Amino acid sequence: MILIKPSYKILTEIDRPAMLRRIEAAGRTCYKSEAKITEDSATDFVRKIIKSGHESVLEHVSISICFVVDRGVSHELVRHRLASFSQESTRYCDYRGDEVCFIIPPWVNIEEGQWTETVDQWPHELSNIDQVWFFTMLHSECRYNQLRIFGWTPQQARSVLPNSLKTEIVMTANLREWRHILKLRCDKAAHPQMREIMIPLRDELIFRLPEVFVDVHKIEPIN
Numbered sequence: 001m002i003l004i005k006p007s008y009k010i011l012t013e014i015d016r017p018a019m020l021r022r023i024e025a026a027g028r029t030c031y032k033s034e035a036k037i038t039e040d041s042a043t044d045f046v047r048k049i050i051k052s053g054h055e056s057v058l059e060h061v062s063i064s065i066c067f068v069v070d071r072g073v074s075h076e077l078v079r080h081r082l083a084s085f086s087q088e089s090t091r092y093c094d095y096r097g098d099e100v101c102f103i104i105p106p107w108v109n110i111e112e113g114q115w116t117e118t119v120d121q122w123p124h125e126l127s128n129i130d131q132v133w134f135f136t137m138l139h140s141e142c143r144y145n146q147l148r149i150f151g152w153t154p155q156q157a158r159s160v161l162p163n164s165l166k167t168e169i170v171m172t173a174n175l176r177e178w179r180h181i182l183k184l185r186c187d188k189a190a191h192p193q194m195r196e197i198m199i200p201l202r203d204e205l206i207f208r209l210p211e212v213f214v215d216v217h218k219i220e221p222i223n
Contacts, residue, residue, distance in 0.1 A: 001141045002101040002114045004166065006073070006197045011064040011170065014208045019061045020046050023175075023212075027057040046211045058175040058212065065201065066170045070103035072163035073193050080181055083173035090165070091155035096148040100141040101166035106196050108133050137164060175212050178205070182216050 020042035027049050028034045049057055067077065078085055095101075098116055108130050115138065126134055140160055147157040173181065182205070184190065185198040206213045 001098060001116070001138055002166075003104050003110060003137070004068070004101060004112050006070070006103050006193065007068045008197055008201055009066045010201075010204070011066055012062070014063075016209055016211075017042070019175075019209065020211060022060055023049070023057050026060045027054065030054075030057070043211055050212070050215065055176045055179070058179070059177075060174070062172055062174045063178060063205075064170060064172040066168060067197060068103075068166060068168050069197055070105075070164045070193065071161075071167050073103075073191070073197065074167045074169050075163075076185075076191065076194060077169060077171060080171075080173065080177065082177045083171050083181075085169055085171055087169040088167045090158040090161065090167075094148070094154045095141075095161075096145055096154075098141075100137075100144060100161070102137045102162075102164045103166050103193075105133070105164070106192055110134060133164075136162070175209075179213065179216055182213070186216075 024037060024042040024045045025034070027045060028037060049055075067074070069077075074087060077083075078087075098114065104110055104112065110126060110130055140162055143160045144157050147160065148154070182198060182202040185194045186202050188195075190198070202213070202216055206216065
């Protein structure tokens with residue numbers, strides 16, 4: 001059994017000048033003001049266009065991100081219908097052996113690592129409540145392996161795997177949709193595991209593409 005923390009990776013090269021120029025070119029088409037385009041006009045144009053609420057021009061630039069999260073979080077991500085998704089398949093991926101990987105929730109106090117069913121390798125310092133989660137994951141891995149040994153296929157045996165199962169999902173959305181996603185998923189009302197992954201992503205995008213994301217207001221990090 002492998003336990004890891006969630007993570008993400010931005011797959012798209014964030015070429016800030018090129019992205020801003022593309023947004024400006026699209027936006028100025030609406031006003032036939034292409035003659036006003038200069039070498040450094042894109043920054044102010046994008047800021048003004050967002051402030052005016054004319055965000056449709058942001059849809060001409062997309063960003064792809066690979067998330068490593070649990071199945072519960074991925075079930076929420078795919079509800080964003082204006083995005084495209086490619087996800088690790090539990091039908092075709094075979095986790096037999098000690099290869100079942102689970103995402104550690106932020107409220108479970110356990111380090112990342114790999115454990116087998118050998119008792120002396122278990123993290124005995126865990127609190128009682130953390131042990132409940134740990135042994136539930138270990139038990140589900142054991143049952144999955146048994147079903148595979150008995151002849152069930154991966155798509156059959158997956159029925160005993162929990163929401164904490166690790167999944168990798170590539171998500172592509174345009175900048176307008178990412179603004180919406182980050183506002184929604186970084187809010188204090190969002191699920192803690194969603195905020196755990198989305199707040200760092202939001203802050204990185206604010207740093208790397210401030211003209212588009214700086215007004216996606218910062219929220220206090222989760223504890």
